Amino acid sequence: MSRDESFSPEERAAIYRCIAERRDVRRNFLPEPVPDAVLGRVLSAGHAAPSVGFLQPWNFIVIRAAATKEALHAAFIRANAEAAAMFEDERATLYRSLKLEGLREAPVLLCVTCERGRAGPVVLGRTHQSEMDVYSTVCAVQNIWLAARAENLGVGWVSILSLADLHAILAIPEHIVPIALLCIGYVDHFETTPDLERAGWRKRLPLEELVFEEEFGRRDPMPAGD
Amino acid sequence: MSRDESFSPEERAAIYRCIAERRDVRRNFLPEPVPDAVLGRVLSAGHAAPSVGFLQPWNFIVIRAAATKEALHAAFIRANAEAAAMFEDERATLYRSLKLEGLREAPVLLCVTCERGRAGPVVLGRTHQSEMDVYSTVCAVQNIWLAARAENLGVGWVSILSLADLHAILAIPEHIVPIALLCIGYVDHFETTPDLERAGWRKRLPLEELVFEEEFGRRDPMPAGD
Numbered sequence: 324m325s326r327d328e329s330f331s332p333e334e335r336a337a338i339y340r341c342i343a344e345r346r347d348v349r350r351n352f353l354p355e356p357v358p359d360a361v362l363g364r365v366l367s368a369g370h371a372a373p374s375v376g377f378l379q380p381w382n383f384i385v386i387r388a389a390a391t392k393e394a395l396h397a398a399f400i401r402a403n404a405e406a407a408a409m410f411e412d413e414r415a416t417l418y419r420s421l422k423l424e425g426l427r428e429a430p431v432l433l434c435v436t437c438e439r440g441r442a443g444p445v446v447l448g449r450t451h452q453s454e455m456d457v458y459s460t461v462c463a464v465q466n467i468w469l470a471a472r473a474e475n476l477g478v479g480w481v482s483i484l485s486l487a488d489l490h491a492i493l494a495i496p497e498h499i500v501p502i503a504l505l506c507i508g509y510v511d512h513f514e515t516t517p518d519l520e521r522a523g524w525r526k527r528l529p530l531e532e533l534v535f536e537e538e539f540g541r542r543d544p545m546p547a548g549d
Numbered sequence: 550m551s552r553d554e555s556f557s558p559e560e561r562a563a564i565y566r567c568i569a570e571r572r573d574v575r576r577n578f579l580p581e582p583v584p585d586a587v588l589g590r591v592l593s594a595g596h597a598a599p600s601v602g603f604l605q606p607w608n609f610i611v612i613r614a615a616a617t618k619e620a621l622h623a624a625f626i627r628a629n630a631e632a633a634a635m636f637e638d639e640r641a642t643l644y645r646s647l648k649l650e651g652l653r654e655a656p657v658l659l660c661v662t663c664e665r666g667r668a669g670p671v672v673l674g675r676t677h678q679s680e681m682d683v684y685s686t687v688c689a690v691q692n693i694w695l696a697a698r699a700e701n702l703g704v705g706w707v708s709i710l711s712l713a714d715l716h717a718i719l720a721i722p723e724h725i726v727p728i729a730l731l732c733i734g735y736v737d738h739f740e741t742t743p744d745l746e747r748a749g750w751r752k753r754l755p756l757e758e759l760v761f762e763e764e765f766g767r768r769d770p771m772p773a774g775d
Contacts, residue, residue: 328570328701328738328739329701330563330566330567330698330699330700330701331563333559333560333563334559334560334563334566334567334699335563335699335700337556337557337559337560337561337563337564338563338564338567338695338696338699339590339594339696339699340556340560341556341560341564342594342597342692342695342696343594343597344554345597345599347599364565366756366760367756368565368568368569370754370756370759371568371569371571372691373571373573373691373694373706375706375708376745376750376751377743377745377746377750377751377753378751379751379753379754379759381759382759382760382761382765383759383760383761384760384761384762384763384764384765385760385761385762385763386763387762387763388763391763391764402676402677405676405677406673406676406677409671409676410671418673421673423673423674436765442751445635445636447632447644447647447649447745447750448649448708448709449708450628450631450632450635450709451628451631451632451708451709451710451711451712452708452710452712454683455708457680458687458690458728458729461684461687461688461691462687462690462691462694464684464688465598465599465687465688465691465692466568466691466695468599468688469564469568469692469695470564470565470568472556473556473560473561473564473565474556474561475554475555475556480599480601482601482674482675482677482678482681483674483676483677483678484677484678485677486677486678492764493763493764493765494764494765494766494767495764495765496765496766499765502684503684512554513554517603519602519603519673520603524602524603524673525602525603525604525605525668527603527605528596528605530592530593530596533596533605533607533608533609534592534608534609534610534611535608535609535610535611536610536611536613537610537611537612537613537614537617537719538610538617538719538720538721539608539610539662539719539720539721539722539725540720540722541720
């Protein structure tokens with residue numbers, strides 16, 4: 324491989340650090356606006372995501388108006404009350420203490436959507452796994468999240484809203500699927516561990532318990548077959 | 550923000566280059582094995598993905614045995630014949646000319662799965678958007694893809710197999726969802742444009758046509774509301 328195509332140890336370390344230090348941010352957003360040039364770079368990273376059949380099924384709705392943010396926040400409040408009622412006892416108390424969105428504080432919100440019919444009904448690579456175009460759109464979200472971290476922008480994925488509310492508030496047509504609503508902005512620092520881990524909601528699982536060899540559930544290494 | 554938490558212009562450029570130069574690779578894999586330490590770093594990047602409710606719903610099945618690769622390749626051949634029949638005329642001819650998998654040539658295959666019931670039926674953040682745990686798993690796939698690129702490893706996502714075949718060949722239990730089958734290995738170079746773009750299958754869409762302001766379909770910038 325030519326030198327130009329490979330990554331130096333320093334470059335590789337930056338990429339791993341970005342992946343490790345990306346956090347789901349829902350608090351401590353600074354009011355400082357996100358310059359259009361920065362947001363443009365972040366969206367370009369999303370658009371560089373892999374997509375099944377090179378479909379590029381995504382759209383990006385950039386939200387800055389206070390009225391839209393208020394409407395989305397109200398939809399969160401409704402959904403979150405329903406969600407809190409699904410937990411019991413100490414878990415419900417802990418749930419209610421968590422800060423799970425930053426929809427009014429973040430200077431920019433971004434809704435990433437998937438247009439499933441963009442290239443007609445038959446899509447290369449989606450013929451046998453029908454969700455592939457949705458998965459492509461999630462890859463774009465993760466690219467956006469990492470690019471934002473590289474720009475020192477915090478991103479939080481807010482999923483406690485009904486899809487019907489998202490469709491209504493953002494005028495998303497019936498045939499378009501809202502995939503992610505993100506709050507984006509500069510923060511004064513990034514936490515070193517996920518909020519939910521620090522709050523005692525769940526622990527980080529050991530990676531070695533999640534890796535199998537050759538088939539699901541098998542942990543003994545197999546002799547290499549190639 | 551402290552200096553330590555932010556990314557230098559050089560680091561940021563490396564992250565953007567990784568995102569831009571990631572390709573979906575299904576050909577030209579070198580037989581050189583992927584060292585365990587390298588694969589471990591790539592899987593750690595996957596495990597660092599965001600997950601709804603900090604669920605970490607993924608497992609990683611590492612496949613190196615030739616027999617498993619042959620079985621997966623046979624499943625691809627069956628599905629691909631069905632898929633080719635869905636296209637017509639020149640499109641069918643073009644489809645049949647494409648190389649859409651590298652399952653026998655890649656030294657390592659990786660299946661990434663999602664265990665939807667890992668933390669019981671009620672999951673924080675999944676109460677109103679039921680697919681969030683699947684989306685988390687796709688974020689892990691994209692982290693793996695980018696980390697692999699930083700390691701100069703090519704990755705191809707092979708989706709032209711039936712889920713039933715994946716379950717059977719990899720002994721994946723009924724309640725676990727296979728999300729991605731990846732072929733992974735060193736390559737002698739990375740293409741500068743996607744294979745499907747070069748083959749004339751689809752063009753890259755202009756980003757500006759995909760970005761809306763405040764609501765779906767609106768392109769005129771709104772006055773800032775915050």
